[in-house]
Amino acid sequence: EDQVTQSPEALRLQEGESSSLNCSYTVSGLRGLFWYRQDPGKGPEFLFTLYSAGEEKEKERLKATLTKKESFLHITAPKPEDSATYLCAVSVTGTASKLTFGTGTRLQVTL
Amino acid sequence: GAVVSQHPSRVICKSGTSVKIECRSLDFQATTMFWYRQFPKKSLMLMATSNEGSKATYEQGVEKDKFLINHASLTLSTLTVTSAHPEDSSFYICSARDGSFSSTDTQYFGPGTRLTVL
Numbered sequence: 001e002d003q004v005t006q007s008p009e010a011l012r013l014q015e016g017e018s019s020s021l022n023c024s025y026t027v028s029g030l031r032g033l034f035w036y037r038q039d040p041g042k043g044p045e046f047l048f049t050l051y052s053a054g055e056e057k058e059k060e061r062l063k064a065t066l067t068k069k070e071s072f073l074h075i076t077a078p079k080p081e082d083s084a085t086y087l088c089a090v091s092v093t094g095t096a097s098k099l100t101f102g103t104g105t106r107l108q109v110t111l
Numbered sequence: 112g113a114v115v116s117q118h119p120s121r122v123i124c125k126s127g128t129s130v131k132i133e134c135r136s137l138d139f140q141a142t143t144m145f146w147y148r149q150f151p152k153k154s155l156m157l158m159a160t161s162n163e164g165s166k167a168t169y170e171q172g173v174e175k176d177k178f179l180i181n182h183a184s185l186t187l188s189t190l191t192v193t194s195a196h197p198e199d200s201s202f203y204i205c206s207a208r209d210g211s212f213s214s215t216d217t218q219y220f221g222p223g224t225r226l227t228v229l
Contacts, residue, residue: 032216043204043220044155046113087154091216096168097143097208099218101154 002027002092006102013109016077021105023088024070031091033071034099035064038085047073047086078109114138115207117221124195125229132190132224134205140185141207145218146178149202161188195228202226 003026013019025033032051036044048057050066057064061082063074073086085106089099114137124130134144143162147155159175161167161182169175177199179191188207192199202225206218 034217036220041202041223041225043115043117043206043223046217046219049215049217096160097216097218098145098157098160099216103154 002090002095002100004088004090004100004102006086006088006105008105009103010106011108013075013078013107015079015109015111018074018076018078020075021073021086021088021107022070023073023102025088025090026069027090027092027100029093031093033066034089034091035062035071035073036087036089038087038104044087075107078107080109080111083107083109113209113219115141115205115219115221117205117224119224120222121225121227123227123229126196127194129191129193130195130226132192132203132205132226134188134190134207134221136186136207136209136219139207139209140211141188141209142185143208144182144188145206145208146180146188146190147204147206149204149223155204158190192226195226197228200226200228 005024007022035047038044048064053068061076065072085104087104088102116135118133146158158173159167159169161180163182167180182188204223206220
């Protein structure tokens with residue numbers, strides 16, 4: 001069975017304190033790994049898609065990396081507006097583009 | 112680009128009534144749309160996958176007669192919750208996959224609909 005596990009469950013950072021969120025996966029055949037940001041009461045906002053081990057993508061203070069077993073979302077010098085739940089998802093070969101989501105990491109950035 | 116809208120954003124209804132939720136891709140054609148349900152502080156649970164012009168594929172445990180899905184065009188899918196009961200109260204979110212990029216599974220999500228059944 002395909003599984004996606006995110007850690008930590010919750011993370012509290014001070015403004016400017018860099019850190020990383022982890023997404024480990026066990027799947028039969030990875031098609032893509034996705035990172036989303038979700039604010040309370042809203043739908044997920046697309047951040048990145050990664051397809052192969054070694055791939056990296058960046059957007060402002062966020063950088064996503066991928067290995068054969070896990071992905072990291074690095075947050076550099078976070079600001080309070082980066083507070084949100086970050087969701088990781090995978091699509092797997094033979095599953096018609098369906099996404100399997102992890103349970104998310106709730107990030108709170110304080111002043 | 113890649114904007115998905117949902118309507119309504121919030122709906123309150125009486126038990127036994129039906130509610131329709133619309134999901135539209137505004138600036139791309141969505142050959143595949145997905146419907147999710149999310150409980151408080153939980154991750155997204157896929158309910159069904161719909162392809163334009165064909166019947167939806169429901170996940171195990173999702174009642175197809177209760178959650179009617181129609182994907183009549185490349186930009187519109189609807190979810191109708193029939194004979195709603197309080198246990199159907201939830202946050203429903205749709206997503207769409209851009210059909211012009213066959214190699215990507217990236218889904219773009221709508222803002223969600225909060226359904227409360229009294």
